[in-house]
Amino acid sequence: MQPRGQLRSAPRPGPARPFAPPRALLPLLLLLLALRGAAATLKDPGTVDAPEPPSPGMLQQAARAALHFFNFRAGSPSALRVLDKVQEVGWQVDPTRGYQVNLVFSTQAYHLQDRERRLGRCSAQVLFKNQKPGPAVTVRCAPLPEKHMLREDRLLFKQLKQLKGALNVSSIPDDYGNIDPSLRPMWDLAVLGSSYVMWERTTQFLYYYPLRISSVKQWKTSDHAIDFDYIILLHEFPTQEIIPCHIHLIWYPGKWLKVSYHCEDMQTPEASSGTEEGSAVAPTDFSNF
Amino acid sequence: MRGLLVLSVLLGTVFGYEDFVGHQVLRISAADEAQVQKVKELEDLEHLQLDFWRGPTWPGSPIDVRVPFHSIQAVKIFLESHDISYEIMIKDLQSLLDEEQEQMFAFRTQVQSTDTFNYATYHTLEEIYNFMDLLVAEHPQLVSKIQIGDTYEGRPIYVLKFSTGGYNRPAIWIDTGIHSREWVTQASGVWFAKKITQDYGQDPTFTAILNNMDIFLEIVTNPDGFAFTHSKNRLWRKTRSLTSGSSCVGVDPNRNWDSGFGKAGSSSNPCSETYHGKYPNSEVEVKSIVDFVTNHGNIKAFISIHSYSQLLLYPYGHTTEPAPDKEELDTLAKSAVTALTSLYGTKYKYGSIITTIYQASGSTVDWTYSQGIKYSFTFELRDTGRYGFLLPASEIIPTAQETWLALLTIMEYTLNHPY
Numbered sequence: 001m002q003p004r005g006q007l008r009s010a011p012r013p014g015p016a017r018p019f020a021p022p023r024a025l026l027p028l029l030l031l032l033l034a035l036r037g038a039a040a041t042l043k044d045p046g047t048v049d050a051p052e053p054p055s056p057g058m059l060q061q062a063a064r065a066a067l068h069f070f071n072f073r074a075g076s077p078s079a080l081r082v083l084d085k086v087q088e089v090g091w092q093v094d095p096t097r098g099y100q101v102n103l104v105f106s107t108q109a110y111h112l113q114d115r116e117r118r119l120g121r122c123s124a125q126v127l128f129k130n131q132k133p134g135p136a137v138t139v140r141c142a143p144l145p146e147k148h149m150l151r152e153d154r155l156l157f158k159q160l161k162q163l164k165g166a167l168n169v170s171s172i173p174d175d176y177g178n179i180d181p182s183l184r185p186m187w188d189l190a191v192l193g194s195s196y197v198m199w200e201r202t203t204q205f206l207y208y209y210p211l212r213i214s215s216v217k218q219w220k221t222s223d224h225a226i227d228f229d230y231i232i233l234l235h236e237f238p239t240q241e242i243i244p245c246h247i248h249l250i251w252y253p254g255k256w257l258k259v260s261y262h263c264e265d266m267q268t269p270e271a272s273s274g275t276e277e278g279s280a281v282a283p284t285d286f287s288n289f
Numbered sequence: 290m291r292g293l294l295v296l297s298v299l300l301g302t303v304f305g306y307e308d309f310v311g312h313q314v315l316r317i318s319a320a321d322e323a324q325v326q327k328v329k330e331l332e333d334l335e336h337l338q339l340d341f342w343r344g345p346t347w348p349g350s351p352i353d354v355r356v357p358f359h360s361i362q363a364v365k366i367f368l369e370s371h372d373i374s375y376e377i378m379i380k381d382l383q384s385l386l387d388e389e390q391e392q393m394f395a396f397r398t399q400v401q402s403t404d405t406f407n408y409a410t411y412h413t414l415e416e417i418y419n420f421m422d423l424l425v426a427e428h429p430q431l432v433s434k435i436q437i438g439d440t441y442e443g444r445p446i447y448v449l450k451f452s453t454g455g456y457n458r459p460a461i462w463i464d465t466g467i468h469s470r471e472w473v474t475q476a477s478g479v480w481f482a483k484k485i486t487q488d489y490g491q492d493p494t495f496t497a498i499l500n501n502m503d504i505f506l507e508i509v510t511n512p513d514g515f516a517f518t519h520s521k522n523r524l525w526r527k528t529r530s531l532t533s534g535s536s537c538v539g540v541d542p543n544r545n546w547d548s549g550f551g552k553a554g555s556s557s558n559p560c561s562e563t564y565h566g567k568y569p570n571s572e573v574e575v576k577s578i579v580d581f582v583t584n585h586g587n588i589k590a591f592i593s594i595h596s597y598s599q600l601l602l603y604p605y606g607h608t609t610e611p612a613p614d615k616e617e618l619d620t621l622a623k624s625a626v627t628a629l630t631s632l633y634g635t636k637y638k639y640g641s642i643i644t645t646i647y648q649a650s651g652s653t654v655d656w657t658y659s660q661g662i663k664y665s666f667t668f669e670l671r672d673t674g675r676y677g678f679l680l681p682a683s684e685i686i687p688t689a690q691e692t693w694l695a696l697l698t699i700m701e702y703t704l705n706h707p708y
Contacts, residue, residue, distance in 0.1 A: 056644070082675070110675070175523040176411055177681035209674035211524070233524070235677055238554075238647035240541075240562035242524050266560065 469514030549607025
């Protein structure tokens with residue numbers, strides 16, 4: 001910017017360009033704008049008006065988050081569950097902490113062959129922390145047939161250990177929705193790992209489904225664990241974006257499941273989700289501001 | 290002529306199992322009698338294994354010869370040292386033959402009737418366009434094909450019209466595949482087209498519908514996107530238009546309509562999956578439908594089909610304000626869903642777009658509703674996230690069958706409630 005006239009010596013007080021906020025605040029502003037813009041059905045807990053009961057959308061979000069968390073903690077690829085019916089039991093809003101939803105929900109087995117097996121109900125408390133992803137979840141489900149689960153997982157573990165050519169895998173399922181029967185256990189394990197990621201990324205507005213494994217980076221099996229490093233594509237609602245997440249998991253039936261991940265958000269903050277662990281993508285395009 | 294020659298060589302291949310890898314076909318021009326004699330000398334050299342397609346006769350007459358790979362150098366040196374000019378007609382005979390064989394087989398496996406068409410599998414754009422032509426040819430009194438425009442990349446955009454006569458009758462519009470990655474929808478559209486020709490004259494309810502109304506069915510609403518899902522990226526959603534000032538391609542055709550355009554529930558970022566475009570109807574794929582609907586002027590129900598989530602939705606997507614006909618639309622949606630579920634127990638939710646799925650501005654049915662098309666609905670077909678877009682082909686027909694029951698409900702209601 002050229003100085004106007006030669007008499008100007010000291011810089012004027014205040015920002016040089018009054019209508020441009022300091023650069024450091026821009027990402028935050030964009031993020032806030034994005035979150036406010038997204039899915040207006042879901043109530044913003046920080047509003048000035050009296051807090052309102054959770055909308056049906058909010059309730060679904062809470063149930064999704066709770067179920068992802070449950071699946072992750074159960075650590076069993078054989079016993080993955082999907083959401084059935086949801087019912088609100090209570091709610092409370094604390095402006096400093098966030099919006100808490102208490103709910104009960106029923107589930108179905110993820111695996112279609114187990115569809116008929118009766119699964120108990122779950123109850124959960126889900127706290128959406130003001131504009132932050134990774135809601136705090138407390139969830140309890142009716143006792144699982146643990147012995148059965150463990151047996152199935154051990155069988156799955158054996159199948160996975162015998163898997164040949166895992167590193168050559170690309171696209172499970174393929175373009176036509178097919179999964180080779182020998183690769184099904186790998187898909188189930190990948191979905192289990194993604195449960196952790198989906199729980200962490202879910203907010204009042206954003207939810208996910210795992211779409212496909214796009215590549216396998218590493219596959220190590222031993223008597224003690226399966227070490228699985230892969231990229232899975234998550235389908236994000238309501239943005240409709242496809243988010244590639246690089247997940248590294250270590251699993252042993254009945255013993256442990258460890259997950260670390262890094263997701264690539266390609267978009268600028270306007271269409272992105274919240275931050276993920278240590279990998280917030282710096283926005284590079286401010287043209288929409 | 291060359292085609293015949295090639296064909297005969299091909300037949301030779303078939304019967305003789307010869308391999309023509311690296312063989313070249315040369316066209317020799319003998320300038321005078323002496324040169325003609327020289328080429329005849331070549332003919333006599335058996336070890337060269339030359340195959341003259343057009344033998345040496347007199348000066349000026351082209352001499353065509355197939356030269357096996359091992360003789361090529363020798364022949365060329367011979368011709369050049371005697372100043373006999375030649376050109377290479379076919380650089381590698383085998384690859385030419387392979388190409389032609391492929392084309393022949395492709396033509397042979399192309400379906401010849403909609404009765405032998407495989408509805409339980411996913412098809413390419415060419416296969417679906419071929420299907421449409423077959424259907425029209427088989428039912429010329431009932432079905433016609435209309436071109437409503439060309440895509441950004443120049444592909445024709447087709448709509449099938451099902452009509453038993455009359456002039457500009459009240460009509461039902463159904464579109465599938467506006468988002469190209471939602472493959473079960475185009476596949477269902479193909480099934481619907483066939484179903485219409487089967488049920489007319491057989492099913493009393495449907496016959497009554499088609500005796501009084503027309504049906505317009507656009508099976509591939511986003512042909513460029515659809516071709517792209519086959520060739521490069523199975524998960525492509527948008528159109529394939531280029532946006533100046535951006536390296537990103539495509540506009541979300543379900544955010545490009547002139548209703549609540551550009552509001553929250555769409556993105557102004559060209560790289561986003563919900564980019565609404567620079568202005569309403571910027572996408573020719575959308576504009577073509579807008580023009581068609583406007584010019585027709587008598588469409589009474591408009592149904593736009595997507596996947597996935599198992600939902601039946603009505604306006605609005607861009608605002609929480611209830612549509613004036615909300616009560617009626619809700620009741621109709623409920624009966625449509627009941628009919629759908631009755632077949633295989635598939636569970637659907639229903640309601641307005643904004644309360645049932647999410648805010649979406651510039652969407653198709655918000656616009657059609659604003660144009661006075663009261664029965665405007667959006668479907669989200671199977672599944673609810675297990676496979677998502679990558680729905681196994683085994684689910685195509687069950688999905689189409691149950692969805693058809695919902696469509697019938699809406700069509701029948703529209704017939705009985707003229708406005």
